[in-house]
Amino acid sequence: MRLIDLKRHCCTSSFMFIVELIMQVMKPRSSNGNIIPFIPLDVVEKIFLAVDTQTLFHCSFVCRDWNSLITSPDFISRNSEQALQSKNEVFLVKVCRYIDNSESDIDTDVTFHECYSLHWDNHRLSLFRRLKTPTIDGFKTGKVLGTINGLTCLVDHLHEQFVLWNPTIRKYVMLPQLSMTCCEVHRSSVGFGFDSTNNDFKVVSLIHRNLKLHIVCVFSYATWSWKFFTKRTHPLPRCRVFKVAAPVFMNGILHWIAWNIDVGYQFILTFDLSHEVFGQIFLPERIAEFDGFVSIFTTGERLAVSKLVRGERQIYRKWYVWIMKQYRVYESWTNIVRSEERPYDRPNHKLIPKNVLGMRVNEDIIVEMGDGRILSYNPIARRTKSLQGVDALGVIKDRIFIRYHTESLYLLEKKDEVISY
Template sequence: MKRETMMSNNGDNGASKDVLTEILSRLPVKSLLRFRCVCHYWYALIKTSSFITKHHHKNNIRLLVQHYESDYRYAIGILTDENLGSTAPLYYNLDEHGIEINPDSVIGPINGIYCLYDRNEHSMCLWNPAIREFRPISLPRLNLPSYISDPTSNFGFGVDPMTNNYKLIWLRQFWDDNLDGPYDLQTVLVYNLCTNSWRLFEIPRDQSRIVRNSLGNSTYMNGVYYWLVEDYYNDYCILSFDLTNENFYDLPTLSEIPKSKFGELALYDNSIAIILFHPNEIENYIEIWAMKEEGFWTKQLTMGPILDVLVPIGFWDNDRQLLIRTNSGRMILYNINTLESRDLGYYGLESALQVYRFKESLFSLKEGDNSFSMVQA
């Protein structure tokens, strides 16, 4: 009791609250979870939403790597500045976290929160790796004819800036086995974390877009989620979803994208960007185009030649280093200033080797109502 009183007084009187908050906000989550036991004042401070937000903005960006293992399971590793390129990166055992799914899709992160989806088991959960919390999501069952086969799923994940509520967008495309073609309806489901409920949209096929690539070819910024898509005329556009009003919008993409190039959506210099490159050339030149104003694209830089590029993924470390997946199945960091590359020590198939940048978060997934409901739009 004496120790608790001393630490409490130190937090209240010995140092200003602002200084204490600033110091604690720079510490890793692992330390903060221990420091909650120091005294009641520290516990209450670390639990406040303002501190959680401040801490998330202060801590360093890390990398989460998902790749396929030989035993038909996906491994998830965490890379920091200290273990980049290490032969023994830090792995997260999902079973030890109580997550009984083998995620083939990882969506996010948003404020350090991921959504994991296991298509084979048709199961989904939200996961905070920093504090080892997860929250199962009950999935809706759709009444579909027996001749409709398993869907192709594409996802989006973000925050409604008006309510600070987390939302998940699930685009589901089905196949009509009788017609041997796409099913007439594309289903869009929106999950609301606050109400723990799904909202259902059904979009006629002639009004929908085909999402080209569910593995990384999408991004989120400021309450809007973006996908690079093709329409039925094989033209590129950007499909966006506003998480506040829950409406879809089309944005014009680069007219400079010929069919010989490939475009990947990313974030660059606080803007939506498209990374362009020639996938069939030995020496690949990569271009970065950013949308500083809606519908207007400006070339930011050209890099190259860069050898052994399969696909660029996105930027890490204040847009100075580009993540690249190589033809030989490696994952490398390419510094756009020094032109040096760094092997991350991961190998895998193209569709099973994914990298996500994230920051640790104290956001708890155990809050909120556990009831489940279905709302028809």
């Protein structure tokens, strides 16, 4: 079978098909009937790079040579690059569902359960696969920082603990805990990204004191350690980063919504993960004013911001979305949504969401409505579609996370620290 035929077949193939195929190739018979015992690993590697990630994980248990190849950092990196080039767009979705405890021994009648699943990026967000989540003693997954190159970063803000989780291979690892007393008593804003220059995942924690950025803590996956930036060692911007608005990662850079203390306006604070330096991107004037909730999201190579304004007693509501068509070019900010609802408007005449969850590749905006519905909104046609694949999960309001996800083998090369479940 040619390699291109194998690649086409792998979409529906089983683990046993791959194993039997390669075993047959590894044991061809010569003209005199003797078995040729060896096939170059570079040939096996080319075949493996055409195989889906879950099958690769199972193949790593077949023999020592395969395990050594599949768990090598170089192969994992190449496999991740292959996955990123795939056109199969999949979302990682986290929701919370209520659980009725009235017939159990639990004190409270109702609790909630966090559920993770993968969904195709189609008109319904159809279910691709449900994910089994790990149970980690003493860790409460209060927030998902992000999902990048197959790794999902979870944070327990109460104890300032972080977990890297690979749902594809069902492994996770807890990061070394920050041994700083200031982390326990001061507010932090955290982000998760990937440094492609150094092939390194990084977690960045911005520690505030007296509502100002005070210390920056950066964790490196490659060195498995934290390092700290202070005002004495590095020039830190004089700003306050909003914890409510989650940061986004794009172009090797983390982006937060922040407040300039000296001048008094909102802007986008950036942190380049390769060079570990701060920068800023100015917001459109209407967005920079401090009179509503601003969130930031991305679509492909474009940056976008959303602003929700609610008047006192809900007298009026406004929603604006601006997209930056050329990265870091202020003049390229373009207003794509302007929706204003006033008392004399018909009920539900204007689309004013409760929360903006992200943007799709086709630049439809995923929004959460006040009644809990999850919609996909096309700002050009001004039409909405219900994402029934998510609605069917029974979403609790304000407890949903949706981001694009690619599967990878990261964590498989970390032998000692990683926990399987």
